[in-house]
Amino acid sequence: QFMLTQPPSVSGAPGQRVTISCTGSSSNIGAGYDVHWYQQLPGTAPKLLVFGDNNRPSGVPDRFSASKSGTSASLAITGLQPEDEADYYCQSYDGSLSGSYVFGVGTKVTVL
Amino acid sequence: EVQLVESGGALVQPGGSLRLSCAASGYPFINYWMVWIRQVPGQGPMWLSRINSDGSGKNYADSVRGRFTISRDNAKNALYLQMNSLRADDTAVYYCARASTRRYLDVWGKGTTVTVSS
Numbered sequence: 093q094f095m096l097t098q099p100p101s102v103s104g105a106p107g108q109r110v111t112i113s114c115t116g117s118s119s120n121i122g123a124g125y126d127v128h129w130y131q132q133l134p135g136t137a138p139k140l141l142v143f144g145d146n147n148r149p150s151g152v153p154d155r156f157s158a159s160k161s162g163t164s165a166s167l168a169i170t171g172l173q174p175e176d177e178a179d180y181y182c183q184s185y186d187g188s189l190s191g192s193y194v195f196g197v198g199t200k201v202t203v204l
Numbered sequence: 205e206v207q208l209v210e211s212g213g214a215l216v217q218p219g220g221s222l223r224l225s226c227a228a229s230g231y232p233f234i235n236y237w238m239v240w241i242r243q244v245p246g247q248g249p250m251w252l253s254r255i256n257s258d259g260s261g262k263n264y265a266d267s268v269r270g271r272f273t274i275s276r277d278n279a280k281n282a283l284y285l286q287m288n289s290l291r292a293d294d295t296a297v298y299y300c301a302r303a304s305t306r307r308y309l310d311v312w313g314k315g316t317t318v319t320v321s322s
Contacts, residue, residue: 126308138249
């Protein structure tokens with residue numbers, strides 16, 4: 093099954109800024125579909141982190157921000173905190189696959 | 205509190221069948237599309253199926269089309285996934301999730317584990 097491309101890992105010291113890229117194609121991100129981001133802590137279900145045009149559900153700190161351009165998107169974490177150590181997944185929609193939600197392969201964020 | 209609770213995961217032999225359930229509470233279930241997602245440990249989530257609000261529209265990933273069937277009972281606030289002809293590569297944690305109109309998944313259950321092995 094098709095998946096969006098993400099770097100396997102990124103790391104940073106507390107307080108630093110890290111970014112995670114998410115690359116798709118002309119049938120998903122490039123077609124204008126929204127990109128959303130999820131955080132998954134060990135042993136738990138993914139949790140919606142940022143949706144659409146840089147919107148955050150209630151309770152998500154504003155140090156998480158997202159952007160999109162062309163066939164790619166990115167998630168930035170500013171002021172990295174120890175509790176941010178988790179797996180992060182991007183998600184979009186693919187118009188060439190009937191009813192298909194497509195996810196990224198995931199990026200492990202390590203706080204040094 | 206908005207909540208989704210999956211059940212029905214088990215150890216099943218290859219070729220066997222299983223029915224997963226997802227109980228929704230804390231919101232008007234009938235107003236939302238629902239999806240099933242699975243995740244193999246160490247891998248990204250994979251979308252399996254989607255059902256619209258009244259159950260009349262359903263979509264499936266190629267890997268499960270013809271083997272899995274999604275359904276819902278709005279009177280019981282419940283979502284189901286009937287899984288037939290199970291294979292070893294269906295082994296995963298299965299999640300139900302609530303789908304927004306903007307195609308993000310804003311509520312997830314805790315998941316139920318399906319293991320296909322002889």
